[in-house]
Amino acid sequence: MSNEESSIRGAAAAVRPHLPELIGTESAGTFTAELAAAPDDESLISVISRQDRVREWMSDYLEAVSASERDYTRLSGDPGFVRPSATFTCPEGTLVWYRRFVGERPPKCPVHDVDLVRTEEQP
Numbered sequence: 001m002s003n004e005e006s007s008i009r010g011a012a013a014a015v016r017p018h019l020p021e022l023i024g025t026e027s028a029g030t031f032t033a034e035l036a037a038a039p040d041d042e043s044l045i046s047v048i049s050r051q052d053r054v055r056e057w058m059s060d061y062l063e064a065v066s067a068s069e070r071d072y073t074r075l076s077g078d079p080g081f082v083r084p085s086a087t088f089t090c091p092e093g094t095l096v097w098y099r100r101f102v103g104e105r106p107p108k109c110p111v112h113d114v115d116l117v118r119t120e121e122q123p
Contacts, residue, residue: 007065008041011058012048022053088116 012035019028031051038044048055086099090109097106097116106116 006041007062008044008058010065011061012038012044014061015054015058018057019054022057023051087119089119090114091117 015022016032016035019031023031031047031054034047035044038047048058088097088099088106089095090112091114092109092112094111095109095116099106106118108115
């Protein structure tokens with residue numbers, strides 16, 4: 001084995017914190033010692049294959065870390081200005097409220113118990 005850590009050893013190191021939830025707290029300590037004692041990747045694979053849940057976790061982990069870099073494709077359409085949400089204020093000036101979605105009704109001002117007034121939209 002080279003000086004660089006193999007991908008199997010890296011995955012074995014990554015799975016250690018998850019062992020209590022995968023195989024139980026009682027077995028995790030013993031299994032961690034077995035992983036650390038494995039002299040080479042083949043022995044490590046042999047230890048790992050005895051625990052189905054650990055083997056599945058490591059398989060998923062190795063697949064994820066070996067996946068190629070993902071590319072970003074911009075969505076079609078105009079990437080222009082996004083209109084801000086509607087803004088409502090208390091006529092007495094104590095509250096500013098922003099609508100989260102179309103159709104949401106503004107509450108009454110909790111201080112003055114009056115309806116909030118929609119402010120002019122800024123372009």
